[in-house]
Amino acid sequence: MNIEMTEVERRWQEVLRRRFQGVIVRELHHIPEDDDWPFLGVFMLPDESGPVDFQNYRINELWKIEEDEKLPPANLLRYTVSQTKHYPRIWQLAQEERRAGKASSRSVLSRARKPLKSNGRPKKSARPHAVAR
Amino acid sequence: MSEQERLERAFKRKARMAYMTALLIVKSDPNGGANRIYYALFLALVSEYIRLGIQPELIDAGAAAAFRQDERLKWTHSFVKRNAKMLRLDARQCSWVRDAYDYRVVADYSDEDVTLSVIQPIVDAATDILECLGVNI
Numbered sequence: 593m594n595i596e597m598t599e600v601e602r603r604w605q606e607v608l609r610r611r612f613q614g615v616i617v618r619e620l621h622h623i624p625e626d627d628d629w630p631f632l633g634v635f636m637l638p639d640e641s642g643p644v645d646f647q648n649y650r651i652n653e654l655w656k657i658e659e660d661e662k663l664p665p666a667n668l669l670r671y672t673v674s675q676t677k678h679y680p681r682i683w684q685l686a687q688e689e690r691r692a693g694k695a696s697s698r699s700v701l702s703r704a705r706k707p708l709k710s711n712g713r714p715k716k717s718a719r720p721h722a723v724a725r
Numbered sequence: 726m727s728e729q730e731r732l733e734r735a736f737k738r739k740a741r742m743a744y745m746t747a748l749l750i751v752k753s754d755p756n757g758g759a760n761r762i763y764y765a766l767f768l769a770l771v772s773e774y775i776r777l778g779i780q781p782e783l784i785d786a787g788a789a790a791a792f793r794q795d796e797r798l799k800w801t802h803s804f805v806k807r808n809a810k811m812l813r814l815d816a817r818q819c820s821w822v823r824d825a826y827d828y829r830v831v832a833d834y835s836d837e838d839v840t841l842s843v844i845q846p847i848v849d850a851a852t853d854i855l856e857c858l859g860v861n862i
Contacts, residue, residue, distance in 0.1 A: 628803035
């Protein structure tokens with residue numbers, strides 16, 4: 593089975609985000625180890641949870657998910673948020689995702705916070721997907 | 726003693742020594758401990774594959790490619806850690822082996838340090854795994 597690396601990254605990222613929101617999975621190219629399995633960096637793990645949290649997750653839960661969902665084999669190396677700062681390309685990607693996430697949640701929140709009209713209906717601008725005619 | 730037995734014993738002896746070294750140094754040098762504990766597991770796994778007459782070059786494409794270069798290279802990390810199930814290690818034990826490998830890579834190649842808090846549980850788990858693999862510890 594020959595899967596494109598972007599697909600390998602996508603599948604692992606999708607699985608890992610169920611437990612660690614916002615992590616980014618990308619192949620690492622700087623490890624001079626002869627191995628058939630790719631080295632994947634799991635970036636943006638929360639600083640406060642630490643590597644032990646990830647390790648426990650891997651030993652107790654992830655192996656089962658790996659088997660059940662037939663994830664492509666890979667070596668996983670973990671990087672906390674602080675460590676991710678040393679990888680500018682990944683860090684930039686994380687910031688872009690964060691900004692995009694904030695922007696969408698802000699627009700939803702601001703609509704929700706608009707006061708209601710006196711008749712109890714939301715103001716026109718507060719209606720979701722309001723289109724000017 | 727057959728060549729197979731000689732190799733099996735040699736790798737088990739080396740696995741035991743790597744394990745003892747890991748125990749000695751892990752608190753003062755967790756990176757070194759990570760390296761030694763992975764190799765203790767690696768050598769113990771190889772010794773069991775040899776005992777069972779498993780030939781990686783006949784099973785695994787990567788091992789076969791390595792074998793063509795040099796017979797001694799057939800025990801690739803990928804093969805050894807991927808097939809630990811053949812040796813009746815359970816899924817969690819296999820997961821510890823893969824984890825030990827990943828921390829060894831961090832210890833050897835990364836600018837990050839392996840900490841005692843992450844490597845100590847692997848050393849603890851390795852004790853049990855090595856016993857399952859017939860290493861006298």
